[in-house]
Amino acid sequence: MDLENQKRVKEATEKYGEENVIVLIGGAEAEAAGLAAETVTAGDPTFAGPLAGVQLGLRVYHVVEPEFKEAVDPDVYDEQIGMMEMVLDVDEIIEEVKGIRDEFCKFND
Amino acid sequence: MAHAVVKGSGYVLIHTPDMILHNGTTQTTEKTINPNSDYLKNLPEHIRGFEEVVSYPPNQTYIGNITPEELKEYKMPWYDKKVEGADKVGKFGEIMPQNEFIGLMKIVDTFDLVKLEKKFTEDVKQKLGNHHFMKEDLITRLKEGEEIENIKKSVEEQGAEGLYNNGELVGCVKRAHDIDINLSAHVLFENLVVKASGVLAALNLIEKNDIDPDEVEYIIECSEEACGDMNQRGGGNFAKSIGEMAGFTNATGSDTRGFCAAPTHAMIEAAALVEAKVFKNVVVVAGGSTAKLGMNGKDHIKKGLPVLEDAVGGFALIIGENDGVNPILRTDLVGRHTVGTGSSPQAVISSLVTEPLDKGDLKITDINKYSVEMQNPDITKPAGAGDVPKANYKMIGALGVMRKELERTQLNDFIETHGMEGWAPTQGHIPSGVPYVGFAREDILNNKIKNAMIIGKGSLFLGRMTNLFDGVSIVMEKNPGKVDEEKGVSEEEIRNLVAEAMRDFASHLLKE
Structure with missing residues (x-):
């Protein structure tokens, strides 16, 4: 995750509290999505950015995950994400991001 | 109005192994934050030699020696594959070694900012003397060279940027101002790299297509750098500076910027200028970037690969009046991502692909080849960025399915038939749409395909001025043959119009 985005996530959690922040990922690759999820839960694995060594444990979802999909208007979802859902390796992304969430997310919900 | 045509192209790569370490931002950043890192220590072992870079299948594709179809025959990964009998000179251009390129930086420098060591100068003079087309009037600009002590002093004490070859200091780029950061040695170095690689692309364009440089009337430069001083940071004009060195004596020009999308913007502008009869021949040209060298080097080394981002890229196209032969640029089938388009991938692809097709009543499958961001997947996949093309x-294809022009089960066939493997280096604007223009021209001329869509996309957020995405597209198509413009409409059409009017009149009379 680029350094600027790490800073924005860190600032948002400081301002609103970790329990009030959800991070949504749109990355097209499972590996990159997993790295972003890891960054906002266990800390920056590359130890380069503001989240290096910071374990925020935030709720983090990829937009193709059912938890997010079911929470939004299906028409809007179809218009904004329908095509990408057809294109991406959805199962691989879900497995990767869910794995990170199960391991590092602080909130059990 | 008659459409403009693509009359030729030139594509160049420059192998710049020392610039990876000294000028690639991934490496320079690492040197600042973690100067003793394992990455920097291990890097030299992962640098490829010139021969390896020449025989690397994607590079041979870039300069036109093997076609995208032939590249596909090489099983991925490609870094351990070789094109047998590979030549540094290609059908569309060439791959230049670093020492000759450093010499070229000196040649194109008009402000005596580049200083090269005497022995190195001598050596390069000889090498460029053996170059297959470099002319003497350019080579003499190398002059005699400097004592190494003076160069060392400039680098150590006067803020000059060192020029290295095989790990050795062989020259420097001096700063042009004491406090203006826009004229610092670092900025001037990057600008001279863009200029020199742009000049090399323009020279190859002339050489490979038998072009008379005097016939070029306008130049559009479309790289990602900015030249100017503290009072006009991006004042320009790379275009004219390249034109001066390439010998486009009768041309003026200007720079077009739009991140990676700029080359396609520039193609559309060039086509429009020619079509509107403002200029007869317009050259679109761009040099490459040293900042992006080794951008994904950490991932490449982690996975035991060579650092594959070891070449600076450049290209040039010439767009001219309709000759009835070369492929036309359909300015009536232009796609554009507007301010109001939105940023979802669906909206982006619709605006660039299906909106222009709708204007021409075409289906997604009516376009034979799509040239998108043709980034080499050998570079991007190990870095977790996937296969971009x-x-x-x-x-x-998915958009085609949503529009019911394709069955979902036909998606893979669509990718096979209408797509290509990527072969261009990750140099921002260099892989964006334009790498296929040379092949598209040939494939259309040889009746292998009827048309191709060139798509350029750009991430504007990097400049922090807008979060909007950007992109444009244009269709290249087989020339239907010369259009007689003076008549405007053909005699046949006039006969039909008169007949229609008579019929109307007759039916009117009958009613009365």
């Missing part, structure tokens, strides 16, 4: 083809 394939992702684009999937999106275009």
Whole structure:
């Protein structure tokens, strides 16, 4: 995750509290999505950015995950994400991001 | 109005192994934050030699020696594959070694900012003397060279940027101002790299297409750098500076910027200028970037690969009046991502692909080849960024499914038939749409395909001025043959119009 985005996530959690922040990922690759999820839960694995060594444990979802999909208007979802859902390796992304969430997310919900 | 045509192209790569370490931002950043890192220590072992870079299949594709179809025959990964009998000179251009390129930086420098060591100068003079087309009037600009002590002093005490070859200091780029950061040695170095690689692309364009440089009337430069001083940081004008060195004596020009999308913007502008009869021949040209060298080097080394981002790229196209032969640029089938388009991938692809097709009453499958961001997947996949061209083809195909022009089961066939493997280095604007223009021209001329869509996309957020995405597209198509413009409409059409009017009149009379 680029350094600027790490800073924005860190600032948002400081301002609103970790329990009030959800991070949504749109990355097209499972590996990159997993790295972003890891960054906002266990800390920056590359130890380069503001989240290096910071374990925020935030709720983090990829937009193709059912938890997010079911929470939004299906028409809007179809218009904004329908095509990408057809294109991406959805199962691989879900497995990767869910794995990170199960391991590092602080909130059990 | 008659459409403009693509009359020729030139594509160049420059192998710049020392510039990876000294000028690539991934490496320079690492030197600042973690100067003793394992990455920096291990890097030299992962640098490829010139021969390896020449025989690397994607590079041979870039300069036109093997076709995209032939590249596909090489099983991925490609870094351990070789094109047998590979030549540094290609059908569309060439791959230049670093020492000759450093010499070229000196040649194109008009302000005596580049200083090269005497022995090195002598050596390069000889090498460029053996170059297959470099002319003497350019080579003499190398002059005699400097004592190494003076160069060392400039680098150590006067803020000059060192020029290295095989790990040795062989020259420097001096700063042009004491406090203006826009004229610092670092900025001037990057600008001279863009200029020199742009000049090399323009020279190859002339050489490979038998072009008379005097016939070029306008130049559009479309790289990602900015030249100017503290009072006009991006004042320009790379275009004219390249034109001066390439010998476009009768041309003026200007720079077009738009991140990676700029080359396609520039193609559309050039086509429009020619079509509107403002200029007869317009050259679109761009040099490459040293900042992006080794951008994904950490991932490449982690996975035991060579650092594959070891070449600076450049290209040039000439767009001219309709000759009845070369492929036309359909300015009536232009796609554009507007301010109001939105940023979802669906909206982006619709605006660039299906909106222009709708104007021409065409289906997604009516375009034979799509040239998208043709980034080499050998570079991007190990870095976790996936196969960029394939992702684009999937999106275009998926849009076809949503529009019911394709069955979902036909998606893979669509990618196979209408897509290509990527072969261009990850140099921002260099892989964006334009790498296929040379092949598209040939494939259309040889009746292998009827048309191709060139798509350029750009991430504007990097400049922090807007979060909007950007992109444009244009269709290249087989020339239907010369259009007689003076008549405007053909005699046949006039006969039909008169007949229609008579019929109308007759039916009117009958009613009365």
